Amino acid sequence: MSDRPPLWLPVAAAQDGLLTRRQLRRLGLSSDYVDTQLDARRWQEVSSTVLGTTTGVLTRRQLMWAGVLHAGERSALGGLTALERHGLERWHRDEITVLVEKSHNLEPIKGIHFVETRRPIPLLTASTALPTWRVEPAALLWAGYEPVTRSAYGLLSACVQQGLTTAIRLDSWITRMRPLRRAKPFRRLLGELAEGTQSAAERDVLTMCDTFRLPRPDRQKRRRDSGGRLRYTDAEWTLADGRVVVLEVDGGFHMHVEHWSADIERERQLIATGLIVIRCSAIELREHPERIVRDLRRLGVVESSA
Template sequence: MPLTPAQRQAARSVRAAARVRALEVASGQEGVLSLRQLYGAGVTRAQLRAELAGERWRRRGSQCVIVHTGPLPRAAELWAAVLGAGPRAYLDGVAALEVAGLRRFAGGDIRVSVPRGARVRRARGVAVRQTRRFDPADVVGTGIPRSRPEVAAVRGALWADSDRQATLLLTMSVQQGVTTTERIATELLRIRRDRRRRLVGTVLLELAGGAESLGEIDVARECRRRGLPEPTRQSRRRARDGSYFLDVWWEGYGLVVEIDGIHHAWAENVVADAIRHNAVTLSGADTVLRLPLLGLRFAADAFFDQIEAGLRRGGWCRDVPAAAA
């Protein structure tokens, strides 16, 4: 029996109301909805097919829908990765740190964790993994589901492709204020066994000692290995127009080494670095050497020969037991 005009109008009202509910949910998720959410809002499969056919909406993988056809920002990709992996999925590792504010770290595929035993759905560019360490208390309760920054930092370091990448991730997380050394260390205590646990602990001790960049950690470690005095790191100096920090400083020998990482090439750092270098040079008290991270990696012997020469010029002698200056 065909529907009466009143019934057709009622059906249209129901569909319109369902669409509004779906759009309201999507507005808080960068325009992304899971099929579970879509059907839960009352949108029918026929209605979904109509929206897709009319090119008002589009599919994202097998489990998600984008309720627009415009560009897809990074935040929407992260939402799609989580929603497509299931109701208990959450961003983890580098992806979670990215949402928390980590910048300029290339982390590869979006890492998503699900509880052990949950169904794992595959998607291009997304690494979904079951974890036996699942704890609801580890997941941030607002916004996109993600592990807390300190949890993500520990896991990201344990999952990193190399020890150096793990060190860089921990250093940048602390340096950029995403989390703190103390919070990461507390989370590390929960890890009983992992091949990289000792490395992460060592890096955290270095960071707690004052190292603020990957280069400073490497320089201090290399000085110990070569039998050179260990420098003071991130030493504060006062100037007429404020204060600044020296990367590494051998106070007793009048030697400063400024470490140039990739971040020193960013426009906002160039002027500040030059002013700091000039201020130390004009003070006349210290010799300033510059050490690019690329040099530390590929020409370490040449640069440390220069550092040793600077220390000897300041009065250090290898025959005397090295003491931190």
């Protein structure tokens, strides 16, 4: 018997253990060879075109490979799946998104959403082994078609806040992505992000102040809490008597027990330094900003003279 490794092994190793029938034919391996592996249960059939050289449930990365291999050479991971690959946190979706060219008639694979697009997929794909769209087109296209406007703004803000890209790069890609839904409001948002707005919630705070004629607050200001730790406040106003009112905005992830507990400690230790701290949810900030304005005014934040 030959000690040489099988011809398919390097290809499979580069694709997390997955191969296509076409790749095997190119290597000179017959359908009988494939059937022998399947019958012996050394391999598994993932789809009519994709084979797994391991058994058991596919890992998430293997499922990503299965999607792009099944869709063919001119396909790539897109949307939130592409951003997950680039390191985006707290925007996980179980379903994997694979972008394919228009008029692609594909056999479905459970857990994979094949999305048709007329965009030039190869030109927008990053230089990675697993074909994945670049951060900017992936984020902008997802945000452009997301039904919930706030989620669209939140995603772009998260990409900038988490360091995946910059507001300037996203803005330049809007031109390259023409036509793009919501292009004008996206440019306004990115302009604010470039000036220092770090999240959709911060943008809503500025909108609230402008609407109700409150002075714009200082944002992401560095503070030492009572334990000596460095903190960044969401928004704060310095009153005429020298007191400082802080508004902390809780997003959805703050509802998780570990975040909620940490927020309580953070609030207590900021109050212990003499700050006046009030909190609101991101939903309340968007849906009922007048309630927050009422309480800020009662605490001494006066109407802006501008």
